[in-house]
Amino acid sequence: MSSTKRVTIRDVAREARVSPGTVSRAINDSPLVSEDTRRRVLEVVEQLDYTPNVVARRLSLGKTLAVAVIVPFFTRPSVSERLNGVVSLLSHSQYDLVIHNVETPKQRAKCFQEIPHSEHADGVLSISLTPTDAEAERLAEADVPVVLIDAEHPALRGVHHQVTVDDVTGGELTTGYLIGLGHTKIGFVGDPIDNPFNFTSSRDRYWGYQKALREADIPIRPEYYEENQHGRRQARQSARKMLALSDRPTAIFAASDTQAVGVLEAAREAGLRVPDDLSVVGYDDIEIADVLGLTTRRQLLFESGRRGVELLLEMLRNPDTDPVYEVLPTELIVRDTTASVGD
Amino acid sequence: MSSTKRVTIRDVAREARVSPGTVSRAINDSPLVSEDTRRRVLEVVEQLDYTPNVVARRLSLGKTLAVAVIVPFFTRPSVSERLNGVVSLLSHSQYDLVIHNVETPKQRAKCFQEIPHSEHADGVLSISLTPTDAEAERLAEADVPVVLIDAEHPALRGVHHQVTVDDVTGGELTTGYLIGLGHTKIGFVGDPIDNPFNFTSSRDRYWGYQKALREADIPIRPEYYEENQHGRRQARQSARKMLALSDRPTAIFAASDTQAVGVLEAAREAGLRVPDDLSVVGYDDIEIADVLGLTTRRQLLFESGRRGVELLLEMLRNPDTDPVYEVLPTELIVRDTTASVGD
DNA sequence: TGGTAAGATTAAACCGGTTTAAATCAAGCC
DNA sequence: GGCTTGATTTAAACCGGTTTAATCTTACCA
Numbered sequence: 146m147s148s149t150k151r152v153t154i155r156d157v158a159r160e161a162r163v164s165p166g167t168v169s170r171a172i173n174d175s176p177l178v179s180e181d182t183r184r185r186v187l188e189v190v191e192q193l194d195y196t197p198n199v200v201a202r203r204l205s206l207g208k209t210l211a212v213a214v215i216v217p218f219f220t221r222p223s224v225s226e227r228l229n230g231v232v233s234l235l236s237h238s239q240y241d242l243v244i245h246n247v248e249t250p251k252q253r254a255k256c257f258q259e260i261p262h263s264e265h266a267d268g269v270l271s272i273s274l275t276p277t278d279a280e281a282e283r284l285a286e287a288d289v290p291v292v293l294i295d296a297e298h299p300a301l302r303g304v305h306h307q308v309t310v311d312d313v314t315g316g317e318l319t320t321g322y323l324i325g326l327g328h329t330k331i332g333f334v335g336d337p338i339d340n341p342f343n344f345t346s347s348r349d350r351y352w353g354y355q356k357a358l359r360e361a362d363i364p365i366r367p368e369y370y371e372e373n374q375h376g377r378r379q380a381r382q383s384a385r386k387m388l389a390l391s392d393r394p395t396a397i398f399a400a401s402d403t404q405a406v407g408v409l410e411a412a413r414e415a416g417l418r419v420p421d422d423l424s425v426v427g428y429d430d431i432e433i434a435d436v437l438g439l440t441t442r443r444q445l446l447f448e449s450g451r452r453g454v455e456l457l458l459e460m461l462r463n464p465d466t467d468p469v470y471e472v473l474p475t476e477l478i479v480r481d482t483t484a485s486v487g488d
Numbered sequence: 489m490s491s492t493k494r495v496t497i498r499d500v501a502r503e504a505r506v507s508p509g510t511v512s513r514a515i516n517d518s519p520l521v522s523e524d525t526r527r528r529v530l531e532v533v534e535q536l537d538y539t540p541n542v543v544a545r546r547l548s549l550g551k552t553l554a555v556a557v558i559v560p561f562f563t564r565p566s567v568s569e570r571l572n573g574v575v576s577l578l579s580h581s582q583y584d585l586v587i588h589n590v591e592t593p594k595q596r597a598k599c600f601q602e603i604p605h606s607e608h609a610d611g612v613l614s615i616s617l618t619p620t621d622a623e624a625e626r627l628a629e630a631d632v633p634v635v636l637i638d639a640e641h642p643a644l645r646g647v648h649h650q651v652t653v654d655d656v657t658g659g660e661l662t663t664g665y666l667i668g669l670g671h672t673k674i675g676f677v678g679d680p681i682d683n684p685f686n687f688t689s690s691r692d693r694y695w696g697y698q699k700a701l702r703e704a705d706i707p708i709r710p711e712y713y714e715e716n717q718h719g720r721r722q723a724r725q726s727a728r729k730m731l732a733l734s735d736r737p738t739a740i741f742a743a744s745d746t747q748a749v750g751v752l753e754a755a756r757e758a759g760l761r762v763p764d765d766l767s768v769v770g771y772d773d774i775e776i777a778d779v780l781g782l783t784t785r786r787q788l789l790f791e792s793g794r795r796g797v798e799l800l801l802e803m804l805r806n807p808d809t810d811p812v813y814e815v816l817p818t819e820l821i822v823r824d825t826t827a828s829v830g831d
Numbered sequence: 832t833g834g835t836a837a838g839a840t841t842a843a844a845c846c847g848g849t850t851t852a853a854a855t856c857a858a859g860c861c
Numbered sequence: 862g863g864c865t866t867g868a869t870t871t872a873a874a875c876c877g878g879t880t881t882a883a884t885c886t887t888a889c890c891a
């Protein structure tokens with residue numbers, strides 16, 4: 146309702162009897178103003194309650210003072226936790242955080258196409274989206290720094306920061322743990338390997354799974370592999386099918402905790418005791434894993450987001466920084482859903 | 489790497505042999521251009537691959553083309569789900585979504601102070617943050633539309649949109665359900681009533697709880713009330729204490745599902761069977777409630793966010809819209825954690 | 832044929848900052 | 862006193878759009 150027009154830099158200038166340029170310099174700690182006038186200007190700023198118009202600054206500086214985050218399905222707990230890491234650090238910086246949610250391949254294409262340019266953002270964080278070759282090529286030409294979190298592409302090594310996890314090794318080690326417990330009939334429940342979003346984590350973990358089996362000379366049985374859209378209910382379906390086999394597995398490795406929960410539900414339905422009749426391992430270590438006592442491979446979700454921002458801010462501060470390729474560690478958290486076979 | 493400078497509206501104008509103003513009008517569907525020149529201009533636009541600079545538009549239009557969302561602890565599943573509703577609708581609009589996370593009272597004050605002004609955003613969504621009287625006064629003077637989601641303030645009726653839930657009635661009905669099952673020794677586990685964020689949902693649900701007990705002539709016993717910082721572990725502590733009472737409750741109403749999970753854990757620890765020895769009810773109906781078979785009061789989390797955006801967009805389209813005060817319904821979802829007393 | 836109105840287009844102002852180039856001023860030196 | 866130098870400061874250009882005021886056409890009517 147206050148019809149008083151915005152105070153502009155020219156108002157301050159007039160009041161302080163200097164030019165707008167001087168006011169600008171006084172505010173931005175330029176050495177090109179005398180202490181005397183700076184004090185006078187700041188007094189007037191205070192008095193008129195002047196705050197610079199951000200949009201005008203953006204245009205003038207040629208910067209957006211914003212960081213864009215491209216993120217798919219951020220209600221997934223794992224994604225949300227990464228995003229939380231991003232926000233926790235970025236909210237203390239001068240940058241605005243603009244969210245671009247990706248829920249369809251079309252949105253995804255649009256995001257990768259439009260966002261990584263200086264008109265839109267000074268920097269971009271992309272979470273859990275593995276670029277296709279074509280997209281990587283585009284990203285390599287981006288005129289702003291990009292950080293891939295939980296994703297990578299060989300063509301971007303040395304071009305953009307990448308904070309990632311070795312899902313193949315993660316899957317291998319996790320499967321190895323089950324093998325170590327004496328399991329040989331191990332099922333895998335995951336996302337579709339071919340999916341329009343090019344999600345790769347489930348696929349990579351499955352590769353690791355295969356690798357571990359091969360090294361232990363355990364045959365890979367196709368009936369022990371089920372894929373389905375990501376989600377608890379879908380995973381339950383997959384597990385139901387697998388547990389109905391005449392020669393059912395004694396352990397199931399789920400590509401995520403959410404899916405592991407579905408497996409646990411299917412086991413309960415089938416009247417199987419966990420871990421006595423069936424061992425179950427998940428991936429991520431989100432809160433529900435702790436609640437249910439689920440054995441899982443923990444990855445540093447929050448930290449991955451935080452680290453991504455750290456790298457981006459450093460890059461914005463000093464554009465000559467060398468892009469790094471960081472692999473975050475994982476850790477097996479043993480709880481109550483796994484046991485030696487035959488125990 | 490492409491050192492080709494950005495294409496500006498003047499480049500297009502030169503190429504199309506018209507003035508920049510005409511290009512602007514041609515692009516923005518102004519009736520003040522002939523079909524002939526419009527076609528010619530759009531051809532050049534195509535040919536030069538011109539896209540208007542958003543920042544320049546913002547400055548010129550005096551709009552930010554952005555919507556700010558103020559949100560506390562968005563990794564809480566309930567908050568995240570509301571945010572998801574916001575994003576789902578807003579990502580199809582022309583507006584950018586700028587997130588302001590609130591994790592400290594200081595951030596909160598800063599947000600309420602700075603964000604609701606036209607330099608920062610064209611509109612503001614505030615999620616689950618009940619304004620204090622002073623803050624409400626400020627918000628009433630905001631020069632952009634604001635929508636309160638899961639929060640309200642009497643001073644803002646008719647001033648800003650409010651999409652809210654009647655937590656008092658929700659708490660009353662939920663407690664009434666337990667009373668209907670024959671329970672008279674009913675505990676309440678919630679957040680601190682006095683908290684620096686002015687979170688009110690737990691408090692209101694507790695009021696409803698008291699109301700229901702009074703109406704049923706059941707005395708309110710202070711030892712049946714425990715408050716603690718929001719969280720599963722903290723709720724477990726609270727419940728642990730309450731269940732250690734010599735005359736322990738036969739039912740516990742938790743202010744949220746997350747806290748209900750903590751109560752379930754405490755019950756398990758204490759060797760109590762649910763629901764035989766103890767009934768447990770939560771609030772929200774987040775995914776974990778379904779997993780654990782938790783009886784709970786469902787509220788429309790996703791829809792609240794979606795509706796908030798709907799109202800905001802409508803207000804941005806037509807500033808004369810009358811601000812509404814909407815109360816979303818809740819619904820009791822009976823699962824496996826509640827039973828008649830003595831069953 | 833002159834006058835006028837409607838329609839299309841342009842030139843210029845504007846949004847509110849930052850920054851470059853030019854101007855001013857005081858001090859220092861021979 | 863004149864000239865140089867360095868420190869401040871100002872005026873003006875610039876960022877890249879939109880919009881108002883002014884100009885130019887063309888059509889139409891008396």
